[in-house]
Amino acid sequence: MDTATPDAVHTALTARERELGARLLPPTLVGWGTGTPAALTALPDGTRLRVRTEQGETRASAAHLPPGVHEVTANAPDGRTARAHLIVAPTALPAPPGRSYGLLVQLYSLLSRRSWGMGDLADLGELAGWAGRALGAGFIQVNPLHAAVPGPPADPSPTGPPHAASPTPYICGSRTSPSSRTSRAARTGCGSGPDGCARPCWSRAR
Known part of the structure; x- marks a missing residue:
């Protein structure tokens, strides 16, 4: 990235935003329970999906996946392709069998x-x-x-995440x-x- 002048920084950031806006998928997606992440439902019509589950299965849909870290490949009709990690988390965890510390x-x-x-x-x-x-x-x-929040205001603390x-x-x-x-x-x-x-x-x- 060219950071020699303010104009160069603006040009580089604009190009990066354009690049991010044109991609099919972000590097990582997160899904909860049996639902499909919004980024997958928003793909162009006709996009083909291939999901490789953590358990080794190959599927054509990202719905009803078991919890785990899976890999999804998208092929759009315009020739664009993308590959992303798909993390599926349960909506709730079972209670432990007994007391613990x-x-x-x-x-x-x-x-x-x-x-x-x-x-x-x-x-x-x-x-x-x-x-x-x-x-x-x-x-x-x-x-x-x-x-704790995605942006300001945040409590400034030397022991908290920035x-x-x-x-x-x-x-x-x-x-x-x-x-x-x-x-x-x-x-x-x-x-x-x-x-x-x-x-x-x-x-x-x-």
Whole structure:
């Protein structure tokens, strides 16, 4: 994207909006229960769908899919094609068979030797696995990780998410980023060995 001048930025953003408006499908769709996502019902007449379910089935319709992460391919009459992930979630979850207990965790205070001075989702996954195996915990409750409203007004907080549409970069975790595995500069700057981004980055973050 050309950002050399305000006019260049405006031109680039206009072109991007035009590109997004012309696409058949967004990269990811979400459906609830047995309904069909609105983006699929709004496709041009004559569009053919092919759905590959998480269970390995192939269908010609996105209705009445089981919960899971599926893949949908759309072929429009004008020759445009699109492929998207289709996440189908149940409208309700069954109650657990009995009483359970869990841990309340503020993600930003969950520190490990491999984080950047604040907890990330990799640390949260490790804690959840350990709590279930060693303590018999049934759940982990965390502080809000996404904005409560899609736009302003929002309560500014250093511990809250900054945006509703984008993930907070530091909670994603450097270990889960593809660039942390492929970038030589990232590996060199953050050390090497089994800890990866452990001690050098930890000392800088602290």
